[in-house]
Amino acid sequence: MVAFKVVTGGTLFRVDDQPTTLWALRREGRQVACLARLVSYGIEIDIAYDGEAVVTRTFETGDEALAWAEKKRAEREAQGWSLP
Numbered sequence: 001m002v003a004f005k006v007v008t009g010g011t012l013f014r015v016d017d018q019p020t021t022l023w024a025l026r027r028e029g030r031q032v033a034c035l036a037r038l039v040s041y042g043i044e045i046d047i048a049y050d051g052e053a054v055v056t057r058t059f060e061t062g063d064e065a066l067a068w069a070e071k072k073r074a075e076r077e078a079q080g081w082s083l084p
Helices: 060-078
Strands: 003-007 009-014 020-027 030-039 041-047 053-060
Touching: 020 060, 030 060, 041 060, 053 060
Parallel strands: none
Antiparallel strands: 003 009, 020 030, 030 041, 041 053
């Protein structure tokens, strides 16, 4: 994904961030993963099942994004998902 971020002074910087896998879990031959990437308007988090994003949320701060990602991981583990 290519995005642009405006910083103080109106300078435009290119943001070309590849997703980072925060966690991945497996259950019954399926995989769920949490992917994070920097976008021009914050941090975008995808929850992807078998490589297909089914939920996407955007956060202003990394702390908010990581807290939400951790909550989603805990929910999946409570449903029987586990580390590969």
